[in-house]
Amino acid sequence: SAVISQKPSRDICQRGTSLTIQCQVDSQVTMMFWYRQQPGQSLTLIATANQGSEATYESGFVIDKFPISRPNLTFSTLTVSNMSPEDSSIYLCSAEGGNNGIQYFGAGTRLSVL
Amino acid sequence: QKEVEQDPGPLSVPEGAIVSLNCTYSNSAFQYFMWYRQYSRKGPELLMYTYSSGNKEDGRFTAQVDKSSKYISLFIRDSQPSDSATYLCAMSEGSGYSTLTFGKGTMLLVSP
Numbered sequence: 001s002a003v004i005s006q007k008p009s010r011d012i013c014q015r016g017t018s019l020t021i022q023c024q025v026d027s028q029v030t031m032m033f034w035y036r037q038q039p040g041q042s043l044t045l046i047a048t049a050n051q052g053s054e055a056t057y058e059s060g061f062v063i064d065k066f067p068i069s070r071p072n073l074t075f076s077t078l079t080v081s082n083m084s085p086e087d088s089s090i091y092l093c094s095a096e097g098g099n100n101g102i103q104y105f106g107a108g109t110r111l112s113v114l
Numbered sequence: 115q116k117e118v119e120q121d122p123g124p125l126s127v128p129e130g131a132i133v134s135l136n137c138t139y140s141n142s143a144f145q146y147f148m149w150y151r152q153y154s155r156k157g158p159e160l161l162m163y164t165y166s167s168g169n170k171e172d173g174r175f176t177a178q179v180d181k182s183s184k185y186i187s188l189f190i191r192d193s194q195p196s197d198s199a200t201y202l203c204a205m206s207e208g209s210g211y212s213t214l215t216f217g218k219g220t221m222l223l224v225s226p
Contacts (some may be wrong), residue, residue, distance in 0.1 A: 004157070033213070040122065042202070042216040043158070092157055100165070101146035101206025103214055105157035 002027050002095045006106030013083055013113050020079045021109045023093035028073035031096040033103060034066070036089045043092065049076045083113045117141055120203055120217030129226050133190040137203035137217045140184065144205040144215075147179050149188045152200045152219065161201070162188060165208075193224045 003026040013019050023032065034046040047055040047068055055068040070076045080087055090110050094103040120137045127133055135149075146165055150158035162177040164170045164186075170177045176189040186205075190197055200219040206212050 001160070006157070040218070042118075042120075042218040043214075045213055048213065100163075101204075101208045101212055101214060102148065102160060102163055104160065105150075107157045108155075110155070 002029060002097060002104040004093060004095055004104055004106035006093055006109060008109055009107060010110040011112070013111065015084055015113060017083055018079055018081045019083065019111060020077050021091055021093070023076045023078070023095075023106055025074045025095045029095040030073070032070065032076045033094045033096075034068060034076075034078045035092040035094065037092060037108070038089050046078070046091075080111065083111075085113045087111065088113045117215050118203065118205060118217045121220055122218050124221040124223050126223045126225065127193055129193060129195060129224055131193050131224070133193050133197070133222060133224075135188040135190075135201050135203075135220050135222070137186050138184055139186075139205055139215075141205070141207070141215070142181075142184065143207045146206040146208040147177070147186050148204040148206075148214070149175075149177055150202040150204060152202060154199075158202055190222075193222075195224050195226050198222055198224050 005024040032049045035043040046061045047057045049055045049070040051070050067079045090108045092108045094105045118139045149162040151161045152158045164177045167179045167181045174191045178187040200221045202219040203217040204214045
């Protein structure tokens, strides 16, 4: 298994600003993932981050709004840009546990945009 | 039709009860099936993992997969108040580093 550390754990931000969320894994992994979890909803995949290449975004999510970095095999960041109240949500990162579909999750970042 | 259907609950049971949580799915290519437990204000924690059809038991937890019916279940025996959480089913085609598809999660409340 992998241990995922994510920070900040929560933040309150003003409309129009940006927030960068960091995700650290305790072992080297090929794939990392970023999700959004809204109340009463399932986890929605934002993008998949493979080290050394551009992130792959899911339908409805764009790089200008959610730029992702993946500088090495243990670290990734997600930036939520030009925030609006609709971006208030929990953002989760995860890391793959092998090519069997298992993913291990961080504790999440609870974001509120005023 | 959503790809994975899961009753959101809440499901309220007394301590000691047997709990049954279920998901149905439509994608016949799913081969890997997982149950995650998520406590309030925490990230999802992998609870059970099953490949293809069959049963898997781990302590008080049993996961069942019926691919012919596209139906998976998680049973919790002798439920405890500490089992109170949201349980998310998740599935993957598993071909290479494939993505997970989640259900909405079922909130379970176990009262002492």
